[in-house]
Amino acid sequence: MKNKISLFIVIIFLSFCFVIFYKGLDTPNNYTPKVNEKKNIPTFKVKDFNSNSYINSDKIFEENIFYIVNIWASWCVPCRTEHPLLMQLSKNESIKLIGLNYRDNLDNAKKFIDDFGNPYSRILIDKDGTLGVEFGAYGVPETFLIDKNKDIIKKFVGPINQEIVNEIKLIIK
Amino acid sequence: MxxxxxxxxxxxxxxxxxxxxxxxxxxxxxxxxxxxxxxxxxxxxxxxxxxxxxxxxxxxxxxxxxxxxxxxxxxxxxxxxxxxxxxxxxxxxxxxxxxxxxxxxxxxxxxxxxxxxxxxxxxxxxxxxxxxxxxxxxxxxxxxxxxxxxxxxxxxxxxxxxxxxxDPALAIHPPILYLGYVGTSIIFSSSLAAVTQNYVSKQWGQHIKKWVLVSWIFLTIGIMLGSIWAYYELGWGGFWFWDPVENVSLMPWLTLTALLHCIAVLERRAALTSWVVILSITTFTLSMCGTFLVRSGILNSVHTFANDPARGIFILIFLFALIVLSLGIFFIFHKENNKNSNDFFWLSRETSILINNWFMMYFLSVVLIGTVYPIFLDVISSEKISVGPPFYQKLIVPFLIPFLLFMSLGPQLKWIKSKIENKNSLIITFIISVMLTFFIIKNLTTDLLFYTVLISAAFFLFFTTLKELFIKKFNNASQTVSHFGFSLLILSILFNNILSSEIITNIKIGERYDYNKGEIFFKKIEERKESNFNSIFAFFEIKDKNGKIIELNPEIRIYNQPVIITSEADIKTTLLEDKFLVMNLVKGNEYFNIRYQVKPFMVWIWISVLLLSLGGLMSLFKRKI
Amino acid sequence: MKVLKIFIILILVISFSESKSNEVNDVSKNKILKNIRCLICQGQSVYDSESEFASSIKLIVDRKINEGLKEKQIYQFLREKYGDWVIFDPQLSKNTYVLWLLPLLLFLFGGAIIYKKIISNKNNKI
Structure with a gap:
């Protein structure tokens, strides 16, 4: 009898393990980040790309509209593919794009903007990548959607695509 | 073609x-x-x-x-x-x-x-x-x-x-590791066969022990080679990262070690039959499980192979089929030999071996749970956590203290019924160990109490096995050598941990960098061309506090196929310490990032693992005579 | 045995009275860096990596240490930004009770089995 019970327990346990492993195969092993709860935007002080003077974060997000923070760099190839989409978004009145120039050479960055156009209402310089960390970023490109309460409500790792643009448009409506 | x-x-x-x-x-x-x-x-x-x-x-x-x-x-x-x-x-x-x-x-x-x-x-x-x-x-x-x-x-x-x-170490690492890792299959098959034939007996124990030893020796050396490789190629001076792939090779090693001890009981007393069979089955199951974890890409690791889901599913099903088969056979055919099973005196060699197995199973459970728990949590609750070195250290290191003490005392005991002999000599050895430890590490670490106890326990094992070796000479020398190797391993790792020092700095060619114990001088670089890579070959001179100068030549290699940049450390090994220098490019300027480490007793870690396996080898050849 | 007891007590007294301050800087910084996962590398720690992400984190940790944050607070800061995944040392929470306690329970369980095996033998003999 005792044997039967332990056999039963073992079988249950093994089936459980099997199911877990089987399901585990489907879930990607690389971390796909997601915003679980709304996060407030960090407060920081940062150098402005154009004026080259320091500016406080509450100054940057002062208007009562949606903001997009887009991390980019001139050396980042995927940034080029998403750039036209950012240009398209920047035409939208109810949203402002803030660019975060990530670990970049300033001259190259200027050239990038001159060549491909400037979708950003303001560009911030993140020379050493630490501002990116404040936002919880992994690298470039990365895009954050910030709502009127100044909460980060969406986070997109990697270049954005038309689908994401549509999603953003739907949210800000 | x-x-x-x-x-x-x-x-x-x-x-x-x-x-x-x-x-x-x-x-x-x-x-x-x-x-x-x-x-x-x-x-x-x-x-x-x-x-x-x-x-x-x-x-x-x-x-x-x-x-x-x-x-x-x-x-x-x-x-x-x-x-x-x-x-x-x-x-x-x-x-x-x-x-x-x-x-x-x-x-x-x-x-x-x-x-x-x-x-x-x-x-x-x-x-x-x-x-x-x-x-x-x-x-x-x-x-x-x-x-x-x-x-x-x-x-x-x-x-x-x-x-x-x-890399040469990595080139021979897989064949040797696999001889041990896959070698456990024969233990699995034969124990199932023995159960079916009701042949789990003294004779079977003597016969299968050879196979256990062979697998164990190869697995030990295989793990060591992987670790050596990680030391100079992968890590920045580390040699064990508790990476899932490393854990996966450690798990069968733990059960195999437990089995090795347990079979000694089976050989003498025909006891613990079920336990021996369970361990044999578990060992190979863990090997298969490891293969699944590594090959399916279910884990996030430095070494993961390129993967495709069909492979994962195939091994998973195969793995569980084998488990079900072996469990079925075990439950249907196995008869516990009741006459002997309940016959352990509390102070005897058998009990000490049980205690060994107890700790081995605990270490196994820590490693196993630590490795697979993130998968379980992710599937059940979609939460991702990382289980890394601190987890394993916190759960394993404190348990080493009683483990080492039992390991010193256990082999002194006789089979069946025993009493502790030479009490005084043991106590004296113990006191010497504690004193020695205390005076050595008094000024070295902040966590004094804990390290004193831990290192004393290791020294205690060190001295008792050393004494054994000289007094009894050939009586069970294989076991003593292995245990001695183990104590040396623990001591080397601990002292290596406590005494390692490191300097990280950015430096450019021609510059000198002063640190409190010496000076680093970046003399020059040379570009070299090989068939499969170009390299930046650097010349450093390092002066220690005694004014002694050594030259180290770390390298940055730019491989052409595929284009990957690697840093090759240069290591000067002496019996007392390794001097380890590695450099890296700093993006966008003429500086190089260097790390210079002094790692005491590094070579003793490898020597002690070799001693550990030498013990196994001696045991293997003793049987044949 | 008495000698032994006195001796242990002696050692304990000495070691407690000798607790001393330590240099925090580099040693503890490296320890912290070793416990942070480099999120864009396969299974490496920030300490072991030279990637963009890792170097940014190193700067942040430097800055936080200078701001006077303790090891735990730095982990907490990073956890808030990146989730539990970023720290190699899983904290005790409802997600990790099983992880931390199961091995210890198994240890106790194993001890109980061995104890029973020996005790039952004692009883038989008497």
Missing amino acids: LANQIGYYSLILGLLLSVLLCGVSIKDFNNTNKQINQNILSLSFLQLVFVIVSFLSLIISFINSDFSNETVFNNSHTTKPLFYKISGTWGNHEGSLLLWLLVLTLFIFLFLIKSREQPKKYRILTLLFQQIIIIGFFLFVLMTSNPFNYLFPIPNEGLGLNPILQ
């Missing part, structure tokens, strides 16, 4: 032979002859030959850079040195599975010729169980990971081997 064909058809023939072998063995099983049919031996030999042929033809494809073969295309390149072309054969998923098959068939063949005095039915059943595993792997290779896939049109050039794998 031809080699490709030969390799592929040999594999199929090998599979057919497996089926044939099963048929012949079943027929022979009820035959009244005393010895097994000679044909079985020949067939098993033939199967081994086919796998060898298949393996050789893959090697030949690699040597000839035959890019019509997909595996070669993915993992080789014409400019690679010959040695790494050959080692590239098993440095990838498909080729390493061929190595699995090779070890599986080799071990069963050796088993058949080395077990002539064993009962016939037991031998045939072992062969059958082993063939089940072999068939599984043949199917796995042929269905999901064929090493002989054609490519057309034939590419001109291959993709190259990841340069961090182009």
Whole structure:
């Protein structure tokens, strides 16, 4: 009898393990980040790309509209593919794009903007990548959607695509 | 081209032979002859030959850079040195599975010729169980990971081997590791056979111990080679990262070590039969489980192979089929020998071995749970957590203290019933250990109490085994050598941890950097060209506080196929300490990032692992005399 | 045995009275860096990596240490930004009770089995 019970327990346990492993195969092993709860935007002080003077974060997000923070760099190839989409978004009145120039050479960055156009209402310089960390970023490109309460409500790792643009448009409506 | 064909058809023939072998063995099983049919031996030999042929033809494809073969295309390149072309054969998923098959068939063949005095039915059943595993792997290779896939049109050039794998230690690491890792299959098969035949006895214990020892020795050395490689190639001076892939090789080692001790009880007293069988089954199951975790890509690790989900599912199903099979057999056939099982005196060698097993199982549970828990949590609650070195250290290191103490006392005990002899001498040894520890580390660490106790325990084992070695000389020397090696290992790791120092700085050519114990001088760099990489070869002079100057030449290599930049550390090893220098490019300016580490007793870590396995080797050869 | 006891007590007294301050800087910084996962590398720690991400994190940790944050607070800061995944040392929470406690329970369980085996033998003999 005792044997039967332990056999039963073992079988249950093994089936459980099997199911877990089987399901585990489907879930990607690389971390796909997601915003679980709304996060407030960090407060920081940062150098402005154009004026080259320091500016406080509450100054940057002062208007009562949606903001997009887009991390980019001139050396980042995927940034080029998403750039036209950012240009398209920047035409939208109810949203402002803030660019975060990530670990970049300033001259190259200027050239990038001159060549491909400037979708950003303001560009911030993140020379050493630490501002990116404040936002919880992994690298470039990365895009954050910030709502009127100044909460980060969406986070997109990697270049954005038309689908994401549509999603953003739907949210800000 | 031809080699490709030969390799592929040999594999199929090998599979057919497996089926044939099963048929012949079943027929022979009820035959009244005393010895097994000679044909079985020949067939098993033939199967081994086919796998060898298949393996050789893959090697030949690699040597000839035959890019019509997909595996070669993915993992080789014409400019690679010959040695790494050959080692590239098993440095990838498909080729390493061929190595699995090779070890599986080799071990069963050796088993058949080395077990002539064993009962016939037991031998045939072992062969059958082993063939089940072999068939599984043949199917796995042929269905999901064929090493002989054609490519057309034939590419001109291959993709190259990841340069961090182009390394002598890593070239011989897989074959040695697999001899141990896959070698446990024979323990699995024979213990199932023994259970079926109700043959788990003293004789079986003596006979299977050899196989346990062989696997254990290879596994120990294999793990060490991997660790050496990680030390100078992968990490910045670290040698064990508690990475899932490392854990996966450690788990069977723990059960194998437990089994090794436990079999000693079986040999003497015919006790603990169920436990021995469970351990034998668990060991190979853990090997398979490790293969699943590594090959399916379910884990996030430095070493993960490129993967495809079909492989994961195949091994998963195969793994659970084997578990169910073995459990079924265990529950149906196993009869616990009641006469002996409840006969342990509290102070005896048997009890001390039980305690060894108790700790081994605890360490196993920590490593196993730590490795698979993130998977479980992710599936159940979609939460991702990382389980890294601090977890393992917190749960394992404190338990080493009682473990080391038991390890010092256990071997002093006699079988069946014992009392502690030489109490005074033990106490004196203990006091000496504590005093010595205290004076050595008094000024070295902040966590004084904990380290004093831990290192004292290690010294206690060190001195007791040393005394054993000199007093009793050849009486059970193998065990003493191994235990001595273990104490040395723990001591080296601990002192290495406490005494290591490190300097990280950015420096440019011609600059000197002063630190409180000396000076680093970056003399110059040279560019060098090799067939498969260009290198920036640096010259550093390091002056220590005594004014002694050593020269170190770290390297940055830019491999051409695939284009990967690696940093090659330069290490000066002496008996007392390793001096380790590695450098890195700093993006965008003329500075180099360097790390200079002084790591005491590094070489003793490797020496003590060798001593550990030497003990095993001595035990193996003692039996034959 | 008495000698032994006195001796242990002596050692304990000495070691407690000798607790001393330590240099925090580099040693503890490296320890912290070793416990942070480099999120864009396969299974490496920030300490072992030279990637963009890792170097940014190194700067942040430097800055936080200078701001006077303790090891735990730095982990907490990073956890808030990146989730539990970023720290190699899983904290005790409802997600990790099983992880931390199961091995210890198994240890106790194993001890109980061995104890029972020996005790039952004692009883038989008497």
